Amino acid sequence: MVVKLDKIFDSVNKNNIFKNKFVLQANYTPETIPHRDKEIEQIAAILAPSLKGEKTSNLFVYGKTGSGKTLSIQYVKNELLKRVKSNNEGVSLKIEYLNCKLKKVADTEYRILAELIKKLGGKVPATGLPTEEVYNRFVELIDKEKHLLILVLDEVDQAVKKISDNFLYNLTRLNSELSNTQISLVGISNDLRFLDNLDPRVRSSLSEEEIIFPPYNALQLQDILRNRAEQAFYKEAVGEGVIEKCAAFAAREHGDARRALDLLRVAGEIAERQGDKKIKLKHIDSANNKIERDKILDVIESEPKQFQLTLLAIMNLTEKNQKIFTGEVYGAYQELCKKTNTEILTQRRVSSIISEFDMLGLINANNISRGTYGKTREIKSAIPKGIEDQARTILKEALFV
DNA sequence: AGGTATTCACATGAAACTATTCTCTGAGTTAGG
């Protein structure tokens, strides 16, 4: 055993691939953002009036995941703040960034406000207050002194989906209640249709300005990857065609740069673990599989118990039949509940759970009608064959079946 | 044969309920002066 571990530790020590892995991690902010000059300039132009202490237009930013939205905004934000500091003209500018997607941080109106208050140096209990009161405290806090406040709401679509859009309406309307401070909103979304199903009042005020981030194409992705790879890896560690292949993979997925970087990092990790001195093309393939697999298994593992029971029921049934229906799933689910001594939920609820799995992409469900035999959903497992067994094991362990 | 009515087995939505978590408030209690 000892020998084995030594080997592993040695291989880490030798580490002839990574120079600085941090560069490839998701939360790393590079100094340069290639191929986004135009967008950054636009953002800067829109937000520039804030330097003079004027309220800027509200801004709405679109773009698929990994197209550099957040990065660009952060960049402009930092530059603005730097400028304000050096200008020293007594303009008090605050820019707060908030990611609305993070669970437990910001998925209700209350929590978003609470989080903002916390970031601005205030304090508010995690629960117990009426939402109205939190608004008041928020207003009180920011209106105390003369400020210019720019709120950056990342993934607003998520927030609105969960909360309803009058939360945004309240925010836009807040300016009229403020005497000292002015608020501008910057919304970031990766859903292009998001604005369409928004209250017209909110829409018009939120999207005074709009910027669309086009996805990166394969060549641009290569640039980005090369840029980072230089810092992340030792010179000889990246094999021929590796960058190109990563870029190609990610380009296929709507030009997601984050995905491309992940791919490169995981490929590096795999190469390292296998004791190779170089990242080769085959490592990328395994990396691609691994990322895909981990994503699915993570989701499965972190799902609540009732969800896991439902999923196991579905998996057990799909093993026997190609096509299964809601009723059968509910039946199998009930059996499992009895076996595991779990409370049985109503069919209505299980139906919702099935819908959620569909959204997560763990299953495919289609509404079909079977004539006299009723209308139902036809369910198919979307878990790749290769990891079904692993998935099943995880489920069984989690449920003590 | 062709047309229409029925019927099934759920889907989908809305509202109401439950348990839990947390703050705030004010009454009652305690300890010190």
Place this chain on the structure above:
DNA sequence: TAACTCAGAGAATAGTTTCATGTGAATACCTGT
């Protein structure tokens, strides 16, 4: 009398249940030829 404790009221949220309503097409049921 000030400080402290503690129970109860009120809020918010997640996860559910209850109730109500919707629905697509295979089949049953007519109907007139």
